[in-house]
Structure formats: structure tokens, C-alpha cells
Amino acid sequence: MELYSSFKSYLKEYMTLDSFIHMLVWDQSTNMPTANADYRGHQIGFISKLAHEKLVDPKMGRMLNQLVPWAATLDPDSTEARLVGEVAKDYEKAVNIPSAFMEKFFGHTARVYQTWVEAREKNDFSLVAPLLRESLEYSKEYSSFFPDAQHVADPLIDRSDEGMYVFILQPLFQELRKKLVPMIEQIRESEPVDRKCLIQHYPKQKQLQFIDMVLDHLQVDRSRTRQDFSPHPFMIRLAGDDIRITTRIREWEVTDGLFSSIHETGHALYELGIAPELFDTPLMKGVSSGLHESQSRLWENLVGKSRGFWEFFYPKLQSVFPSQLGSVPMETFYRAMHHVSPSQIRTEADEITYNLHVIIRFDLELDLLTGKLDIADLPEAWRQRYKEDLGVEVTEVKDGVLQDVHWFADFIGGQFQGYTIGNILSCQLFDAAKAAHPSILTEMGQGQFSTLHDWLKTNIYQHGKKFTTTEIIHRATGQSLSIDPYVKYLTEKYQTIYPSLQTS
Incomplete structure (x- = not known):
């Protein structure tokens, strides 16, 4: 199916953005000069926004509208059926989350990480506590995008352990x-x-x-x-x-x-x-x-x-x-x-x-x-x-x-x-x-x-x-x-x- 090939090409572009984020995170955790924390936060936040926008783009929605019925005709264990199903699921979750939120939050986490390194070295929780309070508010806001959740923690758990509530x-x-x-x-x-x-x-x-x-x-x-x-x-x-x-x-x-x-x-x-x-x-x-x-x-x-x-x-x-x-x-x-x-x-x-x-x-x-x-x-x-x-x-x-x-x-x-x-x-x-x-x-x-x-x-x-x-x-x-x-x-x-x- 020609559309499926276009779909995979589109996904490769999305995954490339994701890989850029991982490169920046790895570098920050291993080699980056500590003075660059704020700008690294901007970089990670900006690319996170681009990746999120790529996933929720109307073009993706149009492709999925055609691919989901097609995938339902395939062997349910086939790679094609599973890939379409996984992306459709990710898309349905992602459209609930504003791209601006993703940019702000992941930019914020880069700054929190660098402050945590300093706070840990100095044994001083007060250095990072205000930023951690912001992280908590971001976490609650993320959960609010999924109002049907039984518990405020469930959408957050679902990010890494789907089905575990x-x-x-x-x-x-x-x-x-x-x-x-x-x-x-x-x-x-x-x-x-x-x-x-x-x-x-x-x-x-x-x-x-x-x-x-x-x-x-x-x-x-x-x-x-x-x-x-x-x-x-x-x-x-x-x-x-x-x-x-x-x-x-x-x-x-x-x-x-x-x-x-x-x-x-x-x-x-x-x-x-x-x-x-x-x-x-x-x-x-x-x-x-x-x-x-x-x-x-x-x-x-x-x-x-x-x-x-x-x-x-x-x-x-x-x-x-x-x-x-x-x-x-x-x-x-x-x-x-x-x-x-x-x-x-x-x-x-x-x-x-x-x-x-x-x-x-x-x-x-x-x-x-x-x-x-x-x-x-x-x-x-x-x-x-x-x-x-x-x-x-x-x-x-x-x-x-x-x-x-x-x-x-x-x-x-x-x-x-x-x-x-x-x-x-x-x-x-x-x-x-x-x-x-x-x-x-x-x-x-x-x-x-x-x-x-x-x-x-x-x-x-x-x-x-x-x-x-x-x-x-x-x-x-x-x-x-x-x-x-x-x-x-x-x-x-x-x-x-x-x-x-x-x-x-």
C-alpha cells in the first residue's frame, strides 16, 4: 500500500526529531558545561515541541483515518497492523496535549536537572525545591489532559507502564x-x-x-x-x-x-x-x-x-x-x-x-x-x-x-x-x-x-x-x-x- 510507505517515511522524520532530543539529553548528562543549562533547556523544549507537532499534525490524522481500517484487515500480529495501531494510540493521546505545554515542560526539565546536580553536590534541597514545585504543577496539568483517568497518577504511570494503574x-x-x-x-x-x-x-x-x-x-x-x-x-x-x-x-x-x-x-x-x-x-x-x-x-x-x-x-x-x-x-x-x-x-x-x-x-x-x-x-x-x-x-x-x-x-x-x-x-x-x-x-x-x-x-x-x-x-x-x-x-x-x- 503506497500510503503505508508514505506513513513510514513520515514516522522516520518524527523519530529523527526524537533522536535529537535524546542526543541533547545524553550530552547534558555526560559532557555539557554546566553554564549552558538554560540554553539546553530551550533546545530540548523547542525540539520537543516540533516532535509533538509532527505527531499531531492533521496530515497524520488523515493518514491514520485511512490506515486504521486497512490495518484491521491484516494479521493482527503483523508489523504493519501493530505499527498503525501503536501510532493511532499515541496520536489519540498526543492530541489532548498542547504543543506549547510540551515545549515549556521539557525546557523546564533541562533546567531542573542542572540545578539538581548542584543541589545534590551542595546537599541543599532549597536550591531545587522551587523548580520541583513547578514540576509538580506540570505533572498535575499533564494528568488534567486525561479527565477520564481514575487517579491523577494514572496518566503519568501510563506514559511508561501502559496498563498499570x-x-x-x-x-x-x-x-x-x-x-x-x-x-x-x-x-x-x-x-x-x-x-x-x-x-x-x-x-x-x-x-x-x-x-x-x-x-x-x-x-x-x-x-x-x-x-x-x-x-x-x-x-x-x-x-x-x-x-x-x-x-x-x-x-x-x-x-x-x-x-x-x-x-x-x-x-x-x-x-x-x-x-x-x-x-x-x-x-x-x-x-x-x-x-x-x-x-x-x-x-x-x-x-x-x-x-x-x-x-x-x-x-x-x-x-x-x-x-x-x-x-x-x-x-x-x-x-x-x-x-x-x-x-x-x-x-x-x-x-x-x-x-x-x-x-x-x-x-x-x-x-x-x-x-x-x-x-x-x-x-x-x-x-x-x-x-x-x-x-x-x-x-x-x-x-x-x-x-x-x-x-x-x-x-x-x-x-x-x-x-x-x-x-x-x-x-x-x-x-x-x-x-x-x-x-x-x-x-x-x-x-x-x-x-x-x-x-x-x-x-x-x-x-x-x-x-x-x-x-x-x-x-x-x-x-x-x-x-x-x-x-x-x-x-x-x-x-x-x-x-x-x-x-x-
């Missing part, structure tokens, strides 16, 4: 919390795990040497990726064959930079595995933040923190750091890595306590959006929740409300739920992969990951956003979203570290 997530998170809190209490009854072997001086360049070796084993295509540094690690796709990841290195903790790199590599492997036929279309992306996080958490935790992984890599790490680890047995290192202790920092949290960090942020987002919490009171509300939920005293805002970039680079709302959804899904998908290929665990102990990678590419990566999260999970596992495999994984793994942990 407050009425689904709140009970899911409450159920998970009821499982995790007793586990933490039981672990407290065990003898503490010694982490001293991790907390030594590990020079940055040697850490990077080891990280590069690990990423090579994970089959990262270096011709299509690069790794840089940023205050908060992230992955971003600039174009079809240009995936950027960032990391951070702490010279007095040997696993932080490694697991940050593996985490972002999990995101990158997902994007690298998307079928080329989807390039230059809105299907050229992961389907949701939850499914994307399932990949970063799968590679970081189920692979990177597995016993088999370290049976292969630990001798290599010892050879890079002989004075620090040469006399440390692998079992001691493995136990140290799985030390469970409630902490202030989400990205450094152990697997047992991690989701409580997410749930706190999710709850605070809802309170801000519904007016139960004011921006001025956010640091204190944060401190109270950490004391109540994790028994942790947060004394400095850089380790509290300023620790995560999310609220300072986007809307407030829909920013964190994907992490816990991803943790839950990671176990369901890993179990399905092992059921299909029982050799996966043995291969991991040999530093080989191609069987797992190929299964993920076949069942998840190649589809991009062609299918919904629910469809992909059902196709890959035959199941719906369930916390049971995740709780089982945590219990069985940590019982080997903490004997007092009982099966719930």
Missing part, C-alpha cells in the same frame, strides 16, 4: 511488602555478614578493566554502544545503532560500578536486540519501563550476582586486585556481596530491601499528586518513611530526596513503579528461559551467556514495542504477573546466606 499497583506493592518486611526481620536474627573485603581501595582504571572484560562476555556489541560516566547511571538510545550507557565508579567499593554497568547493559542488550525492521518507528523501543527493568535486573541480579557467575569471574577479579582479594575465598566474597542491611540509597540496596525503596517513592508520588504532601515537606516525609519502613535515619538530603534523578528530569509520577515490576518479571522470565534450556546455569558458570541471550532476544528483545507487556509475558512464560517466583527466588537464595530466613 494505581488500583493494580497499590495492592500488588502492599502484598509484596507483607512478604519482605518479615524476611528483613528474620535476617536481623542471623549473624551479620562481613563486608570488609568489598570496602577497600579499588582504583578506577582497574575496575574499568574488569568491567570491560565482563561486558565482552555478555556479548555487548561495541560497534553500536559506548559507556561514559554520569552522576546517575542510565541507558539511552540515540538512534537505531547508537546505544549509550553510563556508569559511576566508587574507588572504595568494588561492586558498585560493576553492577551499575551490568544493569545498564541489560537495558542496552534489550535495545540492541530489537529487530531492524522496527527501526525509525515508535516500535523501536522497549515496551514498558517494567519490562525494560526486568532485563536490567535479570542481568544484574539473577546473572551478575549468581554463584555460577562468580565461580567463573572471581579468579579473574582476584588477578586484577591481588592485594585486595588474593587471599579472600570466593565464598567470603559471595556472602559479602549478599549482605542484607537496610540503607539510605536505593541503587546500593540489597535485593531484599530494594523494593521498599521503590514503594516509598511510589507512595510519596501519590501523596504529592493528590495534595496530601507539599514539596516543602518532602524531605521530612522522606525521613519519616525511611525510619518507619527501613529503620534507617536519613540525615542529609543528598542521601534522601536528592539521591535519584527521576523527579528532577521528568514528571513527578510514574517514575519508579517499573523497578519493582521489573524485579518481579525478571524471575518469571528467567525461570521460563531455564525451563526451555536447562543448560543455562551450567553455561553461566563457564562464562557463557549466549543461550540465555538468544532466548531473551527471541522471546522479548526482537519485538520491541510490537506487543504489549502482558502479551509478551504470556507468550514467553504462559503466566500473568505474579510475585510468587520472585519471593521464591529471594527466599531460596538468601537462606544460604542467612539460615534464620524461613519459607513464608
Whole structure:
């Protein structure tokens, strides 16, 4: 159909504008001089407006009026049918949002981000609080464009996790919390795990040497990726064959930079595995933040923190750091890595306590959006929740409300739920992969990951956003979203570290 070819050409122009935005965001987060924040905000805001206008142009509406009936005659799983359906859905949402709003908001976020960097360095929430208040108003205004939403947060959640709404997530998170809190209490009854072997001086360049070796084993295509540094690690796709990841290195903790790199590599492997036929279309992306996080958490935790992984890599790490680890047995290192202790920092949290960090942020987002919490009171509300939920005293805002970039680079709302959804899904998908290929665990102990990678590419990566999260999970596992495999994984793994942990 000739119109479909014109449609794809039009989409390529739209996606090119989107890629320009990603380039500007990546540069701002890695290399841009800080004095350029205001002008970068103007650049991002202006191109965001152009991209939005391109999507809602009457020409697009006219094409969709003809293409939607045509697509209904095709195989519903065909790329053509799915692409038309996805763009029609995006169009229907976008026409509710004024282009001027998009320009103002994304210009605003660039300024907030740069101010957040300064506020975090100075440990001063007051520097960024006025801008964060504006972000909250923008977030509420965005939700107002969708008056049929059941909850003010639903349109914001829908941006990254379509089909996941407050009425689904709140009970899911409450159920998970009821499982995790007793586990933490039981672990407290065990003898503490010694982490001293991790907390030594590990020079940055040697850490990077080891990280590069690990990423090579994970089959990262270096011709299509690069790794840089940023205050908060992230992955971003600039174009079809240009995936950027960032990391951070702490010279007095040997696993932080490694697991940050593996985490972002999990995101990158997902994007690298998307079928080329989807390039230059809105299907050229992961389907949701939850499914994307399932990949970063799968590679970081189920692979990177597995016993088999370290049976292969630990001798290599010892050879890079002989004075620090040469006399440390692998079992001691493995136990140290799985030390469970409630902490202030989400990205450094152990697997047992991690989701409580997410749930706190999710709850605070809802309170801000519904007016139960004011921006001025956010640091204190944060401190109270950490004391109540994790028994942790947060004394400095850089380790509290300023620790995560999310609220300072986007809307407030829909920013964190994907992490816990991803943790839950990671176990369901890993179990399905092992059921299909029982050799996966043995291969991991040999530093080989191609069987797992190929299964993920076949069942998840190649589809991009062609299918919904629910469809992909059902196709890959035959199941719906369930916390049971995740709780089982945590219990069985940590019982080997903490004997007092009982099966719930």
C-alpha cells in the first residue's frame, strides 16, 4: 500500500526529531558545561515541541483515518497492523496535549536537572525545591489532559507502564511488602555478614578493566554502544545503532560500578536486540519501563550476582586486585556481596530491601499528586518513611530526596513503579528461559551467556514495542504477573546466606 510507505517515511522524520532530543539529553548528562543549562533547556523544549507537532499534525490524522481500517484487515500480529495501531494510540493521546505545554515542560526539565546536580553536590534541597514545585504543577496539568483517568497518577504511570494503574499497583506493592518486611526481620536474627573485603581501595582504571572484560562476555556489541560516566547511571538510545550507557565508579567499593554497568547493559542488550525492521518507528523501543527493568535486573541480579557467575569471574577479579582479594575465598566474597542491611540509597540496596525503596517513592508520588504532601515537606516525609519502613535515619538530603534523578528530569509520577515490576518479571522470565534450556546455569558458570541471550532476544528483545507487556509475558512464560517466583527466588537464595530466613 503506497500510503503505508508514505506513513513510514513520515514516522522516520518524527523519530529523527526524537533522536535529537535524546542526543541533547545524553550530552547534558555526560559532557555539557554546566553554564549552558538554560540554553539546553530551550533546545530540548523547542525540539520537543516540533516532535509533538509532527505527531499531531492533521496530515497524520488523515493518514491514520485511512490506515486504521486497512490495518484491521491484516494479521493482527503483523508489523504493519501493530505499527498503525501503536501510532493511532499515541496520536489519540498526543492530541489532548498542547504543543506549547510540551515545549515549556521539557525546557523546564533541562533546567531542573542542572540545578539538581548542584543541589545534590551542595546537599541543599532549597536550591531545587522551587523548580520541583513547578514540576509538580506540570505533572498535575499533564494528568488534567486525561479527565477520564481514575487517579491523577494514572496518566503519568501510563506514559511508561501502559496498563498499570494505581488500583493494580497499590495492592500488588502492599502484598509484596507483607512478604519482605518479615524476611528483613528474620535476617536481623542471623549473624551479620562481613563486608570488609568489598570496602577497600579499588582504583578506577582497574575496575574499568574488569568491567570491560565482563561486558565482552555478555556479548555487548561495541560497534553500536559506548559507556561514559554520569552522576546517575542510565541507558539511552540515540538512534537505531547508537546505544549509550553510563556508569559511576566508587574507588572504595568494588561492586558498585560493576553492577551499575551490568544493569545498564541489560537495558542496552534489550535495545540492541530489537529487530531492524522496527527501526525509525515508535516500535523501536522497549515496551514498558517494567519490562525494560526486568532485563536490567535479570542481568544484574539473577546473572551478575549468581554463584555460577562468580565461580567463573572471581579468579579473574582476584588477578586484577591481588592485594585486595588474593587471599579472600570466593565464598567470603559471595556472602559479602549478599549482605542484607537496610540503607539510605536505593541503587546500593540489597535485593531484599530494594523494593521498599521503590514503594516509598511510589507512595510519596501519590501523596504529592493528590495534595496530601507539599514539596516543602518532602524531605521530612522522606525521613519519616525511611525510619518507619527501613529503620534507617536519613540525615542529609543528598542521601534522601536528592539521591535519584527521576523527579528532577521528568514528571513527578510514574517514575519508579517499573523497578519493582521489573524485579518481579525478571524471575518469571528467567525461570521460563531455564525451563526451555536447562543448560543455562551450567553455561553461566563457564562464562557463557549466549543461550540465555538468544532466548531473551527471541522471546522479548526482537519485538520491541510490537506487543504489549502482558502479551509478551504470556507468550514467553504462559503466566500473568505474579510475585510468587520472585519471593521464591529471594527466599531460596538468601537462606544460604542467612539460615534464620524461613519459607513464608
